[in-house]
Amino acid sequence: MTVYQFDESNIRWHTIEGFDHLSYFIYEVDEINKGVDLLFKFSANQKIALHRHKANYRTLVVQGELRIYRPNGELKEIRPVGSYVATDAGGEPHTEGGGDQDVVVFFSNRNVADVIYEILDDDLQPIATFGLPEFKALLKAQST
Structure with missing residues (x-):
């Protein structure tokens, strides 16, 4: 069987200062239906x-391959x-990364009430959040 890359x-990948080993490309921020669709690329072995x-x-x-790690x-x-996974909000805090090569994952965030991602410190305390306004701003910056 032929394996395709x-x-x-x-895709013009973008980064966020202070967030190592992560690139993104946003497809849509849907404020009416409360969703964000984007690609994330996580660095290999990071x-x-x-x-x-x-x-x-x-x-x-x-x-x-996407590797998911406990805190x-x-x-x-x-x-x-x-792999396709459908998950409800919440769940245990975690980190993610690529296997032996960079991993590219499509994320479709849905039913956003306020926050999509809560960034945590080592004590599991929130230090930053990303919601619709932040992704809207990233999308706007992405198109310039």
């Missing part, structure tokens, strides 16, 4: 910031390419 040549999902979401791994660093789950 995800072609990201038409972890992004500790966080908690505060909105319902769907993920589809389109390249590589103590323990590997919780590996999602291979093609």
